[in-house]
Amino acid sequence: MKKNKLGVLPAVPYIVWMAIFVVVPLILVVFYAFTNEAGGFTLANFSQMGSYTKVFARSFSLSAVATAICLLIGYPIAYVLSKETPMFQRVAMMLIMLPMWINFLLRTYAWMSILENTGLLNTLFDKIGLFDLINWIGLHLASDPGKYVPIEHFNMINTQGAVVLGMVYNYLPFMIMPIHSVIVKIDRSMLEAARDLGADSKTTFRKVIFPLSLPGVLSGVTMVFVPSVSTFILSRLLGGGTTMLLGDLIEMQFMGGAYNPHLGSAISLIMMLVVMVCMSIMNHFGDGEDTAVML
Amino acid sequence: MKPKNGKGGRLLTFLLFFFLYAPILVLIVFSFNSTKSRTVWTGFTFDWYVKLFNNDAILSALYTTLLVSVLAAVLATVAGTFAAVGIFNMKRRNRELMLQVNNIPVVNADIITGVSLCILFVFLGKMLGFELGFGTLLIAHVTFNIPYVILSVLPKLRQLDNNLFEAAQDLGCSWMQAFFKVILPEIWPGVTSGLLMAFTLSIDDFVISYFTAGSVETLSMRIYAMTKKRISPEINAISTILFLTILLLLVVINVREVRQEKKAAGKN
């Protein structure tokens, strides 16, 4: 194909397009981050950053927890599924992907009605008498029964836990799919060879399957972590606006209640850099090649 | 590796599906609830569906979403397919650089893509005198769709026999003819899966649209606005319809694929 005269020509419109709509906007973000409203150079946007370390820490830790949970659930599922018949796997993977095709906001909204104080779960617990039971036990255990405050519901919505749940629910398929597709592709003869060499199933998993599935794990981790760290909808709908994440902070500076696109750009820039560093460290552990690419 | 999952494995799979589908089931069930309550069942009704189809704002948002998704997916697929051919012809180093740039919108958080495009559009708009609207929304969607098309076409190009194209040209085909008659049929599965992926991404996108659509509203944006108001079960109704449509589509596609595979297997 080297002889063909057009060569890279078909890519030219694309290169121009990407330059204007991907590269230039990022340069503008950098430019905004280092200027103030009057257009002069400033570092003030970054020096303010200290007061937002809490948000950075919260975003990264909540996303890390969500990613870890996704991995803990997703890996076994992917592994178990890979042992099923091809037909079963096909249907199962379709069912895992199906919710992803329903609007993300709708899925999150459904959780609101489940988790609310007067929501489905609390109503259910109330109906089966769970709260009566807890209160009965609590009353008997309390040192001063007069002071015992009976509980009427579990506080589930508007907590950090609810936000993590939202992340896990929405992004779990992104973890299962890449891991599953990698495990399925593992050459069976390798597993047979391992068995022939005397490895029991535990050793086979530890020495063969798991290392070979690492690229899928890394890909999954990226695909769960990045959208989690930057979400502003989950924290808004499930966190009640009291659990602010980086996405909220950025959105607020552009379209929300505290207009300051320069600060917003600075926060975006730092978030981008931190995510990039995290990912390159991670890819360092894997073999790096093409792991961050989606399916 | 014969299926040898014990009860534990099956239970795990079952729990996963319960977790994934319970909320959706709740949405669907309460779309038929006769009052606005989202937690107490009060009786059966189709009212919310009737209301939904009389709600101009939702219908026009749906129309915008479909239009932008179809246009963006088609444009991105055409541009992305050609681009993939061009990138494939690049020298190794250039190609790697291009792929790095290509990966930016894929790896970057949506909000950063959205915010950066928003800044660009506002900036250009002030210079050239246009406003954020359907045009900028479409540009944004094409921009985040193209990389996915390229990523699904490139592997197919790699599988291609290098001599095919030359042979076609030696036999007197123009570049275009060679492309359409020889290359395209070979990479077609990659092109279609790229198209499908682009379409899905566009339909589901909220964040990037939110920052680039100006006064135009997509369905996701409409739903977002609805979750911030007094909530109406019309939301549930629209999710039910979307869910069933997609379920139906997937079943049809998959049944067809299975049939084709069986046919192919029969021939062998």
Place this chain on the structure above:
Amino acid sequence: MKKTLVFLTVLLSCALLLTGCGGNDDQEVVNVYNWGENIDESIFDDFEEQTGIKVNYKVYESNEQLYSVLKQGGVNYDVIIPSDYMISRMIEEDMLEKIDMKNVPNLSKIDPQYLNAEFDPAQEYSVPYTWGVVGIIYNSTMVDEPITSWKVMFDEKYAGQILQFDNSRDALATALFTLGYSVNTTDESQLQEAFDLLVEQKDILQSYVMDQIFDKLESGEAAIGAYYAGDALTMMDINPDLRFCVPEEGSNFFIDAMCIPKGAANKANAEAFINFMCETDICLRNMDVTGYATPSAEAYAELDEETRSNEVLFPSKEVLRNCETYINLPTETLELYNQFWTKLKS
């Protein structure tokens, strides 16, 4: 491949068909950007029927969000409905177009007491849309004492049951009222004190809300929340256990008015829309749905005695005397508000 080609053609022709349907370019339009739950949307049909102008309608959550969106630029709204203090800020920053009042003859129907207010002394930029007061809405079955003070918003007894405004001006106002300061204070130490109070309050809040408050109070998900009188009325219609009170420390009196942002593409249509919204029967219809009091004197004259004596809709003179209007604050104070707000939310 053929089948996919067919699929592609179908997709494309669908797209073209869709564009064909929507591509009615001659249609006159007016782009209205309003608060959520703040209009009877069926009015749009009547407006289109009468004038041939189609209404494109979108909503914002708060004055501050409206400001951000307009300041960001690149949007093409023709009519916006900010509150008093935001109007004066927008006038100061040259963000509003002067309205040609010749095209709004219905201005004469507006009660003069809502005209020429401090934010628009010459009545050049705005036409009053609604007015009202801020107060505390509470569920009488979940609160066992009569509520008369802002202090309840900071009472630990109701931890997890309280809803606070999700915008800087209104949220800080609740704290300033509680502390007995003016809501228009520019004194940094007073603002700091109010901010500290809000930080403390954050631990006992259920959430920061704007229009999500409707569901949360109506369904009994939360017990206490501060919000606008008009919305309190529509909530009380749905849940009769809800009560509204204007706290004794005083509260905010506001006027929301229709304005035209700078550079609006359809200014004449915007003026027609503004004029239409001041028609007496439209005012009455709108009031019925939104629950907000109309500034139209003619519409008021048509109301029955029961509606007029509704204390939530039309608070008594004594209550109103105790209320303070927000005025626009100097840039430094606004920046302080922004900083406090971002810090509080983070």
